[in-house]
Amino acid sequence: MRALIVEDDPISRRLLEKMLAPYGECSLVVNGREAVETFSRALMEKEPYDLVCLDIMMPEMDGQECLKVLRGLEREMKVPPQQESKIVMTTAVDSARSILEAYYRGGCNAYLIKPIVRETLVGTLREHRLIH
């Protein structure tokens, strides 16, 4: 599994990296702008990410905006829906509005509330068949 972790907080970044390490290779970026560049390059190199963990509230480009751009890139590159990356929003914002926006307008697959617990993350990976 190839995972892209998009997180401005170094502690969350490190924790996610550590939790995902047993399941594959992780790339780390610190904001939405870097995520778009990295995700786009991976698509062009035909090595797309299976999973993107995307923080909602970040400086420069936030997670909601980034999510829409990433899904737009997949449409542009004509990625079939079943091959789209699984995008999991990670957030300390447990407000219904931001989560609903991510699901229905942005096209995310799941969300996790911080602090992220290993079992919940692994359960989400299983649910989306990223691991068995």
Added chain:
Amino acid sequence: MSRLPINFHEVLERLDGDRELLLEIYGIFLEKAPGMIADLRAEATTGCVSGQAQQLIHDVKGLAANIGADDLKLLAQQYEAAVQQQKGLGETLPLCELVLNEFVRVCDAVRAYCRDHE
């Protein structure tokens, strides 16, 4: 709020007992905390209305959640809500002071924990 500012047991359990990782994230916390406290103090008098300031409060909340500082998380949450609801300085300043005091308590507790376990 006289109980311990950090629930060390809960965090260690969440990290599957990986004390090395716990000490690593506390190290990151201790590097970041002084800058965040200074920025928070500087922003407090303006009511934290800028986007940057609101990001800062949000970061404090996220950081607190990650390291098991439940009271700090709760206070940051209350402060964030007051700022978002555009309450006046009369309401936001005392809340900011509570956040700052708790933040300092958390730093002291983390420092002591690292000293005892390294």
